[in-house]
Amino acid sequence: MRIVIAGGHGQIALRLERLLAARGYEVAGIIRDPEQGDDLREAGAEPVLCDLESASVEHVAGILQGAETAVFAAGAGPGSGVARKDTVDRGAAVLFTDAAERARVRRFLMVSSMGADSHHPGDEVFDFYLRAKGEADDHLRTRLGLEWTVLRPGSLTDEPGTGRIRLEAHTGPGPVSRDDVAAVLAELIDTPATAGLTLELVEGTTPVEVAVKDVAGN
16 A cells, blocks of 8 residues: 655654554655655655645645555644645645545545634634644545545644553543554554544543544444
């Protein structure tokens, strides 16, 4: 299986690339800085240069040709302003979604955020971020050609993963390690029965594999 990850040098993406490569998958990560390529290779992924803020749908669809799964894990980052919340967290996500559908990718995972809502009120940068993520999620749900799953983690930490989580349609706020987010994404890729679900994720007591099977109804 070929898997293409947007935001391939992100903290969650690098962890996910290592997990997927260890499972024997062919993994590619989209980056826009060529100096990040070695980090992706070390993680077992093929670096692909592309700026999702300026690329065309046709170009990105070409990158996605032959992929069975696409993962949007890109983000403007905590230091960015309102403009990049729109061009990356919304715009790039919409572009990647449309390109995946055009390339006939089957499975699509969106790394969103707890609280994402296109109608979220407020004028702070984080409010714009939540609206941008919500708009991207809403757009994905309209793409009938994709078997999509939206994952909305709580507050991200760099603590070592425990492999024990809470994964439900609504968990309420809470922390979760980036290690465990990556582990859940890897399990979701292998669980197509979660298609059509929007899931919140925080730390908990249920093993990752069991939690994913539970929400899939297996």
